[in-house]
Amino acid sequence: MTFNLKDIVRKNIWDLKPYSSARSEFDLYNSGKNKLTLLDANENPQGQLNRYPDPLQLELKKELAYQKKLSIDQIFVGNGSDEAIDLLYRIFCNPGKDKTLILPPTYGMYEVSAGINDIEVLKAPINSAFEIDFDAVNNQITNNENLKIIWICSPNNPTGNAILKADLKHDWQAQNYTKGGMMDLPFNPAFENELQENQVRLDKLFNNFKGIIVVDEAYQDFTENISFINRLQDYPNLVVLQTMSKAQGLAAARVGFAFASKEIIELFNKTKPPYNVNELSQKAALSAIRNVEQAQKSITTLNANRKWLSEQLDTFDFINKVFPSEANFILARVKNANHVYNYLRDQGIIIRNRSSQIENTLRFTVGTMQECEEMVLALNNYQKQVQ
Numbered sequence: 600m601t602f603n604l605k606d607i608v609r610k611n612i613w614d615l616k617p618y619s620s621a622r623s624e625f626d627l628y629n630s631g632k633n634k635l636t637l638l639d640a641n642e643n644p645q646g647q648l649n650r651y652p653d654p655l656q657l658e659l660k661k662e663l664a665y666q667k668k669l670s671i672d673q674i675f676v677g678n679g680s681d682e683a684i685d686l687l688y689r690i691f692c693n694p695g696k697d698k699t700l701i702l703p704p705t706y707g708m709y710e711v712s713a714g715i716n717d718i719e720v721l722k723a724p725i726n727s728a729f730e731i732d733f734d735a736v737n738n739q740i741t742n743n744e745n746l747k748i749i750w751i752c753s754p755n756n757p758t759g760n761a762i763l764k765a766d767l768k769h770d771w772q773a774q775n776y777t778k779g780g781m782m783d784l785p786f787n788p789a790f791e792n793e794l795q796e797n798q799v800r801l802d803k804l805f806n807n808f809k810g811i812i813v814v815d816e817a818y819q820d821f822t823e824n825i826s827f828i829n830r831l832q833d834y835p836n837l838v839v840l841q842t843m844s845k846a847q848g849l850a851a852a853r854v855g856f857a858f859a860s861k862e863i864i865e866l867f868n869k870t871k872p873p874y875n876v877n878e879l880s881q882k883a884a885l886s887a888i889r890n891v892e893q894a895q896k897s898i899t900t901l902n903a904n905r906k907w908l909s910e911q912l913d914t915f916d917f918i919n920k921v922f923p924s925e926a927n928f929i930l931a932r933v934k935n936a937n938h939v940y941n942y943l944r945d946q947g948i949i950i951r952n953r954s955s956q957i958e959n960t961l962r963f964t965v966g967t968m969q970e971c972e973e974m975v976l977a978l979n980n981y982q983k984q985v986q
């Protein structure tokens with residue numbers, strides 16, 4: 600089974616002649632002129648936000664391309680990654696006919712967006728250790744001719760663990776490096792088997808599927824595992840999603856990214872609304888990603904808070920298990936999730952009850968140190984009350 604883009608794109612999208620906006624017909628961002636008289640887009644010549652934004656967000660993409668070591672035409676910028684999720688269905692899936700595969704428990708939007716687009720959702724649940732059940736995934740691929748998109752969220756929401764690793768060798772070196780080791784330390788041969796097994800699994804997954812595999816890396820900044828962006832050249836059916844909403848602290852601006860081959864990004868560009876990311880958000884995103892130091896500081900703080908909160912949660916009698924996390928939240932199994940949830944809510948502390956997905960589990964977002972302390976204090980009071 601070889602991947603052929605044209606075979607899996609909806610025919611109407613493949614044939615689509617995109618809307619040509621004033622700002623895409625004349626590329627004023629690269630015109631090379633100092634002064635332009637802009638009478639092409641029926642804008643009001645007066646005001647602050649009177650001009651349409653760059654439909655292709657080139658300033659932002661230039662910086663991203665530099666930072667991620669990609670070319671500009673491998674990047675799509677969306678109104679949140681939720682826009683990219685919806686566009687993927689609209690580009691690849693025929694409503695009422697095609698199917699998608701999710702690995703629950705996972706992010707809810709894959710299923711909601713499939714429902715909106717009338718796409719049947721198949722499931723290959725992760726196992727009780729929160730690992731991918733590759734046999735189940737391969738069975739679904741084999742048994743469903745019309746399966747077009749597989750969603751893999753890693754680190755996964757709500758479990759918090761990285762369920763798919765792009766390259767264990769890089770991860771091992773990176774972890775060694777942050778622990779004070781040396782980048783060029785010889786690779787430990789004890790890992791050689793594990794490394795090869797992971798590679799074989801990845802090749803089998805990507806090469807035996809003629810549809811699209813999306814790796815959603817919304818929480819990538821919080822893990823030491825390397826990004827699947829590094830595997831784009833190996834797998835033409837790979838789409839990587841990232842977002843400004845989590846580590847970058849810009850949830851209100853609604854900016855998310857898809858990284859893929861330039862052929863796939865072309866399809867995104869012709870299917871999206873012409874001015875999908877507004878001017879204020881483009882500016883906010885650009886200034887945030889330029890400020891690498893501040894983002895790094897914020898990630899370091901949140902990772903330290905996560906470690907502290909995990910250790911604290913582990914000390915409570917009513918918490919049975921605190922799951923390891925590589926994201927900015929922690930999943931915990933408790934004795935009575937509804938009871939704890941309601942107690943905290945009454946104290947004005949809102950967490951997420953994930954019991955409908957995994958029995959008796961709560962998801963705690965990692966906040967400021969003060970918020971973490973507030974949480975632990977409230978849980979202390981809860982413990983006293985139930986005893």
Ligand SMILES: *Cc1c(COP(=O)(O)O)cnc(C)c1O
Nearest residue numbers: 679680681706756817842844855
């Ligand atoms: C939060 C989250 C997103 C973010 O979506 P945006 O629309 O960019 O805010 C995407 N995927 C997962 C798994 C998430 O948890």
